[in-house]
Every structure is written in structure tokens, then in C-alpha cells.
Amino acid sequence: MVTHIYNFGSPYERKALEVLSFEIPKGGFLLVLGGNGSGKTTLLMLASGLMKPTFGEIYAFNEKLENGGSKNLRKRIGILFQFPENQFFAETVEEEVKYAGKNFEIPSLEKRFDEVMQMVGLPAEKIANLSPFKLSGGEMRRVAFASVLIYSPELLILDEPTASLDYMGIIQIRKILSKIHENNGTVVVSTHWPEYFLDMASHVLVLKEGRKVFFGGVREFLLHSEKKLLEYGLTLDGELGLLKHFFEKHGRLPEKRSELTKFNGGER
Incomplete structure (x- = not known):
């Protein structure tokens, strides 16, 4: 069980997650739902090893996520933030996408770069030398996606991946996630719009005020009454x-x- 408290021990402490416990099988596709302030983003930060829980322990691939985990474990986990383009720093698209691949010493990096650019639907030969900051919003999102896919993580964590995307952008995200899932990759998606992914999901987790109020299959989730889903803080x-x-x-x-x-x- 995990509990996370921001500013723990200070007059400003705030409990973001409380006694939360669940397990996702390898190859699963988890949707994390809940209203604003429910703890979704905190959970993703903890699950990726970017933050340490105040109390409790988190395991991924049977290894404790302590201090970010080992280099091998970090390579097996990828996270894409809600607005990942805000973290861009490289001068060109190619440098941005290849950065993590170089850190993890991915072999045949040039070939892998071409593969991931094709996966996200961007022409490598046309934009490789462009500044990522000069692309459209949808293109920047896909470049950020490629920078995570470059090292082939086995667990992919995404925070609101459809934010600010048009319908075709959402379709592209679905295609990428479908391919990862087909290859037995594990996917975790936090979203306010579960309708885009319910047909792909194997599990649904609903958080409310930092607590788990539901964890189960899609069928079980959809059989809830509208009243119960509204009580969970979901929009229907x-x-x-x-x-x-x-x-x-x-x-x-x-x-x-x-x-x-x-x-x-x-x-x-």
C-alpha cells in the first residue's frame, strides 16, 4: 500500500494518495480515471520512479522502484507527460528523439530513429533537422512520443495523451498504443476522456480524493449505475x-x- 503526502511534516502538507494498492499484469492496459485533484498525476509520477512515496513501496517487473530504480529498470519504463513538449531542450528533432536512446545505449540508433518516426507518422527525412519548437502542436506531441518509444519501454505511462489533439491525432495515438499492446507491452493511460481507450483497456482504476474507489475490468466498470459513476467524479x-x-x-x-x-x- 502506498501513501503520498506533499510537504510532509510541514503546516502545508497535503495528502495526494492514501493507502493505494493494485497490480497490473504484464501486457495489461490500465485506464486511470478521476476528477481534478484525484491523484492521477501523482500516481503516474510514483509509478515511473520520478517520485518516492511518503509511505509504502512500489514494484515494477519484480524490482523495487527505489531512487528511480536501476538503469535497466528505468529503461523498461517510459512516461509521457500531459504537455511533453514543455520539456524539449534539443536544437533539432533528431537530437530530441535520440537523446534517451543514446543514454540507454540503444544499438543501431539511426535505424531505430527512422522506425519510431514512422510509428508516430512523421517524415524523418523532412523534419530531422528542424527545431522541435517550430512544429505544430500535434507534431510536437508526436516527437515527444517518439523520444520515449526510441528505447522500446515495456511499460508505457501516459498522462492525458489526447490533450489538445484533433481527431486524427487521437487516431494516431491509438494506433501506436495498439501496436505496443499487441507486442505484450504494458500501457497505463491517465485521462479525462476514457471513451477514447475503453475498447483497448483491460483494467480501469478510478481515484477520488486520493483514494481508490474502483479497480476492475471494463465490463464491471460500465455496469455501474450512472449515479455511482457521477459519485466517482466522472462526467457522463x-x-x-x-x-x-x-x-x-x-x-x-x-x-x-x-x-x-x-x-x-x-x-x-
Whole structure:
């Protein structure tokens, strides 16, 4: 069990997570949900080894995440922040993407650079020498993604990966995560928009005021009453509510977006 308190021992201490415990199997896809201030980002920082819990221990691949973990363990975990482009520092896209690959001594780095740029849908030959700061918002997000994918982490942690992306950008993110999942990679996504990933998820974790209020499968999550989901602090006036109604009627999630569009247009 893990508890994390900011400014512990001071008059300004704030409990962000309290007695939280769960386990994700290798190859799982976890959605982390909850309202603002529920503890989602703190959890991701702890799970990636970037912060140490105030109380308790965290393990990844049977190794304790202590002081960030060993170099080998850090190589197995990748994290993408909500606005990763804010952490850019290199002069060119190629330098930005290759940075972690050099640190982890990835072999055939030039070939791997071309592979990850293709994965994120960016033309390496056209933008390799451009400044990452001069790209569009969607392109910067994909460059940041490539800088994590370059070292092939087995556990990929993402904080609001669809923020500020258009529909095609979201589709590109889904394709990347699908490929990682197909290769038995473990994915953790924190989001306010679970509707983009529910069909891919194996588990759902819901946090409220730093506490775990639900952890289980997607089916179990969708069978909750609307009242209970609202009590969790989730919003149902968007596609999440629509997906829930579709699931309640058909016992499954839609296989194509057109199914949901038709359902919303009057099939209900």
C-alpha cells in the first residue's frame, strides 16, 4: 500500500494518495480515471520512479522502484507527460528523439530513429533537422512520443495523451498504443476522456480524493449505475455516457465509430 503526502511534516502538507494498492499484469492496459485533484498525476509520477512515496513501496517487473530504480529498470519504463513538449531542450528533432536512446545505449540508433518516426507518422527525412519548437502542436506531441518509444519501454505511462489533439491525432495515438499492446507491452493511460481507450483497456482504476474507489475490468466498470459513476467524479455528458448506454443495450462496446454515431442518431 502506498501513501503520498506533499510537504510532509510541514503546516502545508497535503495528502495526494492514501493507502493505494493494485497490480497490473504484464501486457495489461490500465485506464486511470478521476476528477481534478484525484491523484492521477501523482500516481503516474510514483509509478515511473520520478517520485518516492511518503509511505509504502512500489514494484515494477519484480524490482523495487527505489531512487528511480536501476538503469535497466528505468529503461523498461517510459512516461509521457500531459504537455511533453514543455520539456524539449534539443536544437533539432533528431537530437530530441535520440537523446534517451543514446543514454540507454540503444544499438543501431539511426535505424531505430527512422522506425519510431514512422510509428508516430512523421517524415524523418523532412523534419530531422528542424527545431522541435517550430512544429505544430500535434507534431510536437508526436516527437515527444517518439523520444520515449526510441528505447522500446515495456511499460508505457501516459498522462492525458489526447490533450489538445484533433481527431486524427487521437487516431494516431491509438494506433501506436495498439501496436505496443499487441507486442505484450504494458500501457497505463491517465485521462479525462476514457471513451477514447475503453475498447483497448483491460483494467480501469478510478481515484477520488486520493483514494481508490474502483479497480476492475471494463465490463464491471460500465455496469455501474450512472449515479455511482457521477459519485466517482466522472462526467457522463459526453461520449462516456453514450458508450455506457450502448453497452447496456448490446452487451459490448461498438466495433466501429459509425455504430456509435448510428446509435446516437436514434437507435436508442
